Amino acid sequence: MDLNLKNKTVLVTGAGKGLGKAIGLAFADEGANVAFHYNSSSEGAEKAAVEARERGVSAIAVGADITDADQVKAAVAQVKDELGPIDVLINNSAATQSKPFLETTEDDWAPQIAVTIEGTLRVTQAVAQQMVDAGVHGSIVSLMGDSGRVGESRLLVTATTRSTTVGLTKSLAKELARHKIRANAVSIALVQTGSLDEHTGNADPEKMKRILAAYPLRRFGTPDDVTPTILLLASEASSWTTGQVLSVNGGYAMP
Secondary structure, eight states, X not given: OOOOOTTOEEEESSOXXXXXXXXXXXXXXXXXXXXXXXXXXXXXXXXXXXXXXXXXXXEEEEEOOTTXXXXXXXXXXXXXXXXXXXXXXXXXXXXXXXXOGGGOOXXXXXXXXXXXXXXXXXXXXXXXXXXXXXXXXXXEEEEEETHHHHOOTTOHHHHHHHHHHHHHHHHHHHHHGGGTOEEEEEEEOOBOSTTHHHHHTSOOHHHHHHHHTTOTXXXXXXXXXXXXXXXXXXXXXXXXXXXOEEEESTTSSOO
């Protein structure tokens, strides 16, 4: 299926490594021009942009601390100046931590709130305003973890911040529909990227077997399992789909 993403401008946050980078390259494979956002992973984002350009599209790495409003505005303006008005926003940036709740402190909570909630709001508002001003019939796809839908031990703060993605998505869908802007979310479980050990707590083989047993398909996901759904939601092939949370999780949690 041709998703008609060619020449669309796509901003992917947290795209210097892992799933974010894979998402950006998947859009490049579809002919879209991609901005790979990063905060600290500048080298990875620059390499990703080079890889995307080798696919025959325009691509840039754009740095911004999304907890800083001025940096976000500058980054969004840079994407427009270098690639054109943003057609698709992929909210991938998040801060997570695996730790028993009773052992956490407000210092543990703060970065998760600042990045996952406030940062996402900040980026989404800046991009949505640009879409409205440019008359773009855009698409916003926000990623979240299944912990935000079903809860997870040791991930209480992460689950709390991730759960806000549901409210954000449904509210955006209702408020921005008049501007022909759609909003959807993709909820995922464990995906095999460089940060898998961080999410599993560097579990030993026996514990990994127990974790894997929670997946009916008996395997963790890969970026290639997740990107097709994101591409579809971003495209006009999903023009009548908005305000939805789609799970791509190997059956780990079922609505």
